[in-house]
Structures are given as C-alpha cells and as structure tokens.
Amino acid sequence: MITINPCSAELPGVLGETMPFLCDGTLITLQSAIGGSVLAIALPVGLMATSRHRGVRAVARVYMEFFRGTSVLVQLFWLFYAMPLLTGFQLDKIFAGVLALGLNLGAYGSEVVRGAVRAVPRGQREAAVALNFSPFQRMRYVVLPQAFVEMVPPMNNLLIELLKATSLLSAITVADLAYEGRLLVNSGSDQLIVFALLLAIYFLLSYLITLLMRFVERRAARMVGRERPRRRAARAAEAAR
Amino acid sequence: MIRFDKVGKRFGDVTVLRELDFHVERGERVTLIGPSGSGKTTILRLLMTLERVTSGTIHVDGQCLSHMRRGDRQVPADERHLRQVRKKIGMVFQQFNLFPNMNVLRNITEAPVRALGVPREQAEEKARELLKMVDLAGKAHAHPSQLSGGQQQRVAIARALAMEPEVLLLDEVTSALDPELVSGVQNLLRDIAHQGNLTLLCVTHEMNFARDISHRVLMFDQGQIVEEGSPEQIFTEPAQQRTRDFLQAVLNA
Ligand SMILES: Nc1ncnc2c1ncn2[C@@H]1O[C@H](COP(=O)(O)OP(=O)(O)OP(=O)(O)O)[C@@H](O)[C@H]1O
Ligand SMILES: [Mg+2]
Numbered sequence: 001m002i003t004i005n006p007c008s009a010e011l012p013g014v015l016g017e018t019m020p021f022l023c024d025g026t027l028i029t030l031q032s033a034i035g036g037s038v039l040a041i042a043l044p045v046g047l048m049a050t051s052r053h054r055g056v057r058a059v060a061r062v063y064m065e066f067f068r069g070t071s072v073l074v075q076l077f078w079l080f081y082a083m084p085l086l087t088g089f090q091l092d093k094i095f096a097g098v099l100a101l102g103l104n105l106g107a108y109g110s111e112v113v114r115g116a117v118r119a120v121p122r123g124q125r126e127a128a129v130a131l132n133f134s135p136f137q138r139m140r141y142v143v144l145p146q147a148f149v150e151m152v153p154p155m156n157n158l159l160i161e162l163l164k165a166t167s168l169l170s171a172i173t174v175a176d177l178a179y180e181g182r183l184l185v186n187s188g189s190d191q192l193i194v195f196a197l198l199l200a201i202y203f204l205l206s207y208l209i210t211l212l213m214r215f216v217e218r219r220a221a222r223m224v225g226r227e228r229p230r231r232r233a234a235r236a237a238e239a240a241r
Numbered sequence: 242m243i244r245f246d247k248v249g250k251r252f253g254d255v256t257v258l259r260e261l262d263f264h265v266e267r268g269e270r271v272t273l274i275g276p277s278g279s280g281k282t283t284i285l286r287l288l289m290t291l292e293r294v295t296s297g298t299i300h301v302d303g304q305c306l307s308h309m310r311r312g313d314r315q316v317p318a319d320e321r322h323l324r325q326v327r328k329k330i331g332m333v334f335q336q337f338n339l340f341p342n343m344n345v346l347r348n349i350t351e352a353p354v355r356a357l358g359v360p361r362e363q364a365e366e367k368a369r370e371l372l373k374m375v376d377l378a379g380k381a382h383a384h385p386s387q388l389s390g391g392q393q394q395r396v397a398i399a400r401a402l403a404m405e406p407e408v409l410l411l412d413e414v415t416s417a418l419d420p421e422l423v424s425g426v427q428n429l430l431r432d433i434a435h436q437g438n439l440t441l442l443c444v445t446h447e448m449n450f451a452r453d454i455s456h457r458v459l460m461f462d463q464g465q466i467v468e469e470g471s472p473e474q475i476f477t478e479p480a481q482q483r484t485r486d487f488l489q490a491v492l493n494a
Contacts, residue, residue, distance in 0.1 A: 127339075133355060137355050146342050
C-alpha cells in the first residue's frame with residue numbers, strides 16, 4: 001500500500017510546491033482554533049449569567065455585551081498593537097490572536113450556555129431541591145447534563161465561526177492558512193489552484209468539526225434519552241404523510 | 242411536626258395566603274382540598290422551601306424553615322440551614338419531574354449518594370427494594386421516557402422515599418395520569434400511608450382517595466381554612482356552604 005503524505009513536497013506539480021506551505025498554515029490555523037475554543041470562556045461566564053447574585057450576573061453581562069458589541073479585528077488591534085503602547089507589555093502574536101478570538105467567541109458561547117441552562121424546565125431544579133442536592137450538585141448532576149444537549153448545535157456553529165475567524169489573525173501577521181495562501185500567490189504559484197486548495201481545506205476542517213459535533217450531539221441526546229434528531233424528523237415526516 | 246404561624250404569602254400584588262395557622266402532628270395524614278387557586282400548592286411549596294414566606298413562620302419538627310439563629314438574632318436561613326431542614330421533607334410532584342439524564346435506578350440512588358453520602362452499593366440495594374415495592378423491579382435500567390406516566394410517578398415516589406423523609410408532600414400526584422393509571426398509584430400510596438409512620442400532607446381532587454388515607458381534611462378557600470374535620474364529617478356532613486358547593490362541583494365533574 002502506498003501512503004501519500006498530503007503535505008509532502010514530492011507531490012507532482014503545483015501541489016508539491018504549495019502543499020507544504022499550506023499545511024504549515026493549517027497547523028497554525030488549527031492551533032489558534034483549538035486554543036481559541038479552549039479559551040472560550042463560555043461555560044463559566046454563561047453560568048455566571050444565570051447566577052442568583054445580581055453582581056455576578058452583571059459582570060457576565062458586561063463582558064458579553066462588550067465583546068459582542070465590538071469587532072474582532074478591533075479587539076485584535078487593541079490586544080496586539082495598542083496594549084503595548086499603554087502598558088509597555090507586548091503579547092506574543094499567536095497568544096494575542098488566541099486571546100482575542102477566545103474572548104470574542106467566548107462571549108457568544110456564554111450566551112449559548114446561558115440560554116441552554118435557562119431552557120432546562122423549572123421542575124427539574126425543583127425536584128433537585130426537594131431531593132436535597134446542594135446548589136452545586138443541582139447544576140452539576142441535573143441542570144448541566146440536560147443543558148449540554150441544547151448547547152451542542154449552536155456550539156458547532158460557533159466553532160466553525162472560530163475556524164473562519166482565524167483568517168483575521170493575518171492582520172497581526174500570524175501566518176494562518178489564508179496568509180500562507182497569499183504568500184504563495186505572491187511568490188508565483190498558480191492563483192486558481194492555491195485559492196481552490198484554500199477553499200477545500202477550510203471546508204474540510206469545518207466539516208470535520210461538524211462531524212465531531214454530530215457525534216457529541218448523538219451521545220448527549222442518548223444520555224438524556226432522546227432519539228437522534230434525524231430519526232425523529234424522519235418519523236415526523238412519516239406521520240405527516 | 243409541622244406548624245404554620247400567621248403565614249402570609251404574596252406574589253407581587255396577589256395575596257395567596259394570609260395569616261394562615263395550622264399544625265400537623267407527627268404521623269398524621271392530612272389532605273388539603275379546595276378550589277383551584279386557593280393556595281394548596283403554595284403551602285406545599287413553602288414547606289419544601291421552593292418558596293419563601295412573606296410573613297409569619299413555618300416550623301418543621303421544631304426547626305424554623307425561613308430563619309435561623311445566629312448568636313441571639315434571627316437571620317434569614319442560609320443554604321446550609323435549608324439543607325438541614327429539607328432532610329426531613331420529601332415531595333412528589335404532579336409532573337413527576339424524573340431526571341431524563343439518568344436511568345430509573347440512578348434517579349433513585351443519585352440523591353442518597355450525593356446529598357446524604359450513602360455508599361452507592363447500599364443506595365442501590367435500597368433502590369431495588371423500593372422498586373420492588375412500587376412493582377417496577379424489572380425497570381431499574383429503563384429510561385424514564387420508556388415508562389408510562391403511572392410508572393414514572395411510581396418511580397418518583399420511590400425516589401422521594403429513598404431519602405427517608407419524615408414528612409411526605411404529595412401535590413395532585415395522579416392528576417397528570419391517564420384515568421386507567423390512577424388506581425395503581427393510589428393503591429401504592431394507600432399502602433405506604435398505612436404501613437409507615439410518615440407524616441403525610443396531600444393535595445388531591447380525588448375525594449375517595451382522600452377519605453381512604455387521611456386522618457383529617459382541611460378545606461381551603463382564598464388562602465384560608467374554611468373548615469376542617471375528619472374525612473367522614475367533611476364528606477358526609479360539611480358544615481360550611483362553601484365546602485358543600487365545592488364538593489358538589491368536584492363530585493359532578
Ligand atoms: N410563582 C407565582 N407567581 C405569581 N403567582 C403565583 C405563583 N404561584 C402561584 N401563584 C398564584 O397563587 C394562587 C394560588 O396558587 P396555588 O398553585 O397555590 O393554587 P392551588 O390551590 O394549588 O390551585 P390548583 O388546584 O389549581 O392547583 C393562584 O392565584 C396563582 O395564580
Ligand atoms: Mg395546585
């Protein structure tokens with residue numbers, strides 16, 4: 001069996017001359033994407049936004065509104081270019097990029113978490129109170145597992161957004177996928193092929209995320225005893241006939 | 242066991258309970274009846290600490306639900322105090338409220354394990370006994386959504402009993418069930434009522450059931466007790482016109 005390394009320089013023609021660079025960019029894209037999502041502080045902030053304490057809620061709200069209300073690009077510029085001027089402290093560009101994307105998408109993610117937690121029926125919490133769970137246990141064993149199912153699909157969208165948003169990092173000279181692509185074109189590679197490859201790679205990555213999230217969603221749905229969404233839809237269609 | 246002293250409860254502008262006084266002895270079984278909106282559910286929810294009183298006090302086994310002593314002052318109860326008093330109280334809800342993220346066995350064992358620190362094997366052994374009692378021994382690993390309403394409610398009863406409460410609150414536990422499933426749940430509760438020394442506070446519109454299980458019936462209207470007495474007295478010769486009207490309406494429904 002012959003295995004082909006898709007990043008090898010030995011590939012024929014334009015592929016051989018472009019793929020090593022694109023793969024390198026992909027790696028960074030992925031790193032930023034993963035770093036960004038890990039940083040996505042969605043869970044704690046989302047939970048804070050459902051807190052009983054008004055002060056805690058307020059902090060979460062301010063953060064969420066601020067980062068949703070200003071553009072990622074501007075946030076990037078602030079973290080990378082403006083902060084050193086103000087504080088004399090220069091962040092590494094990858095770190096600044098991951099931080100900015102994490103904070104920005106994290107704000108959207110918190111909203112997802114908040115909505116899902118609030119969507120758990122009140123009776124569930126009340127049953128947990130009646131069974132004398134502590135507030136932490138109510139959240140951990142009753143509310144979150146049920147909210148989790150609701151979070152997966154919107155989080156999937158968010159992760160794909162995050163993947164695509166990494167191309168903004170080229171604005172602070174991080175060599176992401178799009179950045180590498182432009183370099184290749186500038187150094188004389190075939191534009192059409194490079195751009196087609198870019199398209200394909202982005203699409204594959206986001207499809208990979210979707211597949212992964214579908215898997216997670218199915219597991220989560222089974223955990224709360226729901227059918228898989230597709231089967232339910234099929235059955236509804238059948239019933240309608 | 243349970244004592245209400247001048248309990249008032251308002252939701253915004255709506256006064257649901259005003260100056261309500263009553264008490265329930267240890268081991269006594271009391272049924273609350275009355276028209277919709279008269280505050281029956283609110284009373285149970287106050288006892289379960291799902292709501293807080295607006296005024297007055299509630300004591301369960303000598304402990305105040307809403308306040309605790311700090312030094313020589315009464316301060317609003319904190320979570321620790323609430324958990325202490327909740328230990329004595331269990332509740333079964335109209336809508337069952339089983340946890341969909343757990344199977345039947347877990348539904349029953351999770352609270353004893355997490356909240357009381359009972360070892361899991363011991364909790365499971367107890368749960369299987371309870372499942373046998375509610376006639377669902379074969380369903381330990383079923384998921385709640387695979388059970389009928391009546392079966393779900395019986396699991397919910399087992400789940401409440403697993404915490405070994407001294408007081409059990411039942412809020413219209415059969416009114417969400419299909420008619421043919423009602424008697425199974427009622428028979429179970431009848432057995433539980435007659436074999437244990439549980440203190441039972443029960444809201445129901447099923448007068449035969451109320452007659453079977455209770456020592457005493459309280460008739461409510463607009464957040465106040467209109468009449469109280471033994472089931473025989475209330476159901477056969479009610480003294481108050483409002484009780485007569487209410488019973489008439491329920492029996493003709
Ligand atoms: N959370 C709440 N907010 C506002 N009003 C409420 C709330 N809970 C109950 N009420 C009001 O309190 C009154 C008493 O309600 P409660 O549920 O105790 O009545 P009930 O006797 O149990 O009636 P039913 O037989 O219909 O169950 C009703 O008028 C209801 O609208
Ligand atoms: Mg009610």
